[in-house]
Amino acid sequence: MxxxxxxxxxxxxxxxxxxxxxxxxxxxxxxxxxxxxxxxxxxxxxxxxxxxxxxxxxxxxxxxxxxxxxxxxxxxxxxxxxxxxxxxxxxxxxxxxxxxxxxxxxxxxxxxxxxxxxxxxxxxxxxxxxxxxxxxxxxxxxxxxxxxxxxxxxxxxxxxxxxxxxxxxxxxxxxxxxxxxxxxxxxxxxxxxxxxxxxxxxxxxxxxxxxxxxxxxxxxxxxxxxxxxRLPAEDAADLGGTRGTGEFLIAVPHLNRIANFDDLDPLAQEPGVTLKIVKPGQPLPVEADLIILPGSKATIADLAHFRAQGWDIDLAAALRRGARVLGLCGGYQMLGREIADPEGIEGKPGSVPGLGLLDLTTTMTPDKRVTETEALHPASGTRVRGYEIHLGATSGPDRALPMFTVAGQPEGAIRADGRVMGSYLHGMFTEDAFRRAFLGGLGARPGAESYDRTVEETLDALADHLAEHVDSRRLLALA
CATH class of the missing domain: 3.40.50.300 (P-loop containing nucleotide triphosphate hydrolases)
Incomplete structure (x- = not known):
């Protein structure tokens, strides 16, 4: 070997x-x-x-x-x-x-x-x-x-x-x-x-x-x-700037402990989309069509960071102007009324107020949910294969209108007016049919690209690139 x-x-x-x-x-x-x-x-x-x-x-x-x-x-x-x-x-x-x-x-x-x-x-x-x-x-x-x-x-x-x-x-x-x-x-x-x-x-x-x-x-x-x-990045240091030139603007705040940010990659490849990563010290663009609160490895600390940037004020202004908001995993938890951490999982025991955009409460627990998940998006009838990696359980009235169902059970939540959504499901946008239905439902013009095919073609192009420029035979002989 x-x-x-x-x-x-x-x-x-x-x-x-x-x-x-x-x-x-x-x-x-x-x-x-x-x-x-x-x-x-x-x-x-x-x-x-x-x-x-x-x-x-x-x-x-x-x-x-x-x-x-x-x-x-x-x-x-x-x-x-x-x-x-x-x-x-x-x-x-x-x-x-x-x-x-x-x-x-x-x-x-x-x-x-x-x-x-x-x-x-x-x-x-x-x-x-x-x-x-x-x-x-x-x-x-x-x-x-x-x-x-x-x-x-x-x-x-x-x-x-x-x-x-x-x-x-x-x-x-x-x-x-x-x-x-x-x-x-x-x-x-x-x-x-x-x-x-x-x-x-x-x-x-x-x-x-x-x-x-x-x-x-x-x-x-x-x-x-x-x-x-076109390939998922490992380091958040590689995440930043603006990708794409489409008319539909998606803004994402760069949280200190941003996690699973490859959720954004399929969106950045849509020709009708401009994806803007907003760095600390910059305002969230109130003209955004969609603001995504991404996953976080430290939800409570990142929520404090979010408020310290004044992004909560920007988010409220964008909602008044007609933007939609989607929270993913930790971002979903932030959208609720309260995040309770009675055992001090993320720091000192206690609770903090959430952004109050969804009528939900999250309680942090030491048990971590790590699983692949197959879900149905009721609004479009499309099926999604994704995964969950998170601490905490979320409950509250807004789960009565879920974003997805998993084995017939509600997953995520949608506010009654449809403008604020949240889900624990990572990887949802890699599914082409769902991504197109979701963006189309918000007024974007989704393209016909296949995300999986793009990744496969890019891996092949990378292999061709290395075959041309690396002495792969000698490398194998040295192994």
Whole structure:
């Protein structure tokens, strides 16, 4: 069984995208390929067999043509505050820890990480492993399970990737070798340059210099992939700005702990839509046709953040001007009259007033609902396959008019005038028939695009892109 690990000389160098493209490339060559990321930090999660994993690993599994499984991402950290995160192990919530206390927990996590890796190895001809952050963060090396600690424990050779778009890529790669422990550095078998804009031959001298200074062979200079935005992003740092030029304006406030934001991707690809992500400090556009309150990993804290921006005032003004409002998961909870947290799940025990746009109350509980869900949208008669990942239960009079029904039971809520809606269902807009019916019902002009087909075509285009610019035969030989 072959295995190789793509590590980055820094964060956001494109590791997830490279692994997804290589998964599709080698799968098309007839290999049984599996993705693996020992530790991931992201609030963009997916439901997999056994629980939840990072969205990037679910995409990589799709690139391999297999169902996502918790073994593909055995440790998932979901930040809940600036200093703490929920720890998911093999798909299930283990605990919530402060960042300063996580180092003490890490040694206990290597065993389940290696066990998951061994199970994947038994299924595959090739396992493509993705690192996290950078091995150059040598202050994090003790107890490491994400980069060189895992690579050495599992004997997995490493390809180090640099991001030339940021500048300083020579220092990124040469400097990483300089600060690594020699035994860690010995795990690196080659390097890649990613996100080059322009003529790659202009970097020939720099490429040779890196090889000469490090002794590592170069495996390619990968030009910027212009269609990356068509694939689900892992990091909220990649979320922002305005996408599309359609007449129908959808505005989304960028919450501090925004979660499952790939819910928005199918909307951004609609030709009749303009999707605007509103950053803190900017007003919500009152001329918006639809305002979506997205998912949140810390609903109560993000509700306070929402009010601190004055977005509650903007939202009320937009409603008066005729906008519609949709709350998804945490955003759905915010729309109610009250959010109660009697056990202190998200902080101090107590309750806070919601936005009061739906006659509902949410009570936070320690039990987490993680499930794939099939629902019916009564207003259009369309069926939707989605998923739920949330704490808390919501009840109240407005659930008498549900947004969906699941096995004949109400799910979500719609205000009597139809202008405010909410649901726990993630992934609803990936269903083409529902998306078109929903947008059409609000006065938008939906296109004929198939979201699933767009993702598949983009994965194939990414694989073609890497086949042209990466020495994939040598990479496989190094595995």
């Amino acid at each position: 072959k295995r190789i690990m793509i590590q980055g000389a820094g964060s956001n160098v494109g590791k997830s995208m490279l692994v997804a493209g290589l998964c599709r490339l080698y799968t098309r060559q007839g290999l049984a390929v599996r993705p693996f990321k020992p530790q991931n930090m992201s609030n963009n999660a997916a439901v997999a067999t056994g629980g939840e994993i990072g969205r990037a690993q679910a995409l990589q599994a799709r690139a391999c043509g297999v169902a996502p499984h918790v073994d593909m991402n055995p440790v998932l950290l979901k930040p809940e505050s600036e200093t703490g995160a929920q720890v998911i192990v093999r798909g299930q919530r283990l605990t919530t820890v402060k960042a300063r206390d996580y180092a003490a927990l890490k040694p206990q996590l290597m065993a389940p990480v290696l066990e998951s890796f061994r199970r994947l190895r038994a299924q595959a001809d090739l396992v493509l492993v993705e690192g996290a952050g950078s091995p150059a963060e040598v202050n994090l090396r003790p107890g490491d399970i994400a980069n060189m600690g895992f690579a050495r424990a599992a004997d997995v050779p490493v390809i180090l990737t640099g991001d030339i778009d940021r500048g300083g890529v020579i220092a990124q790669l040469v400097g990483t070798q300089a600060v690594l422990d020699p035994e860690d550095a010995a795990m690196i078998r080659g390097f890649l340059i990613n996100k080059f804009r322009g003529d790659p031959r202009l970097f020939d001298d720099g490429y040779r210099l890196i090889a000469a200074r490090t002794g590592w062979p170069g495996l390619g200079v990968v030009p910027w992939f212009p269609h990356a935005h």
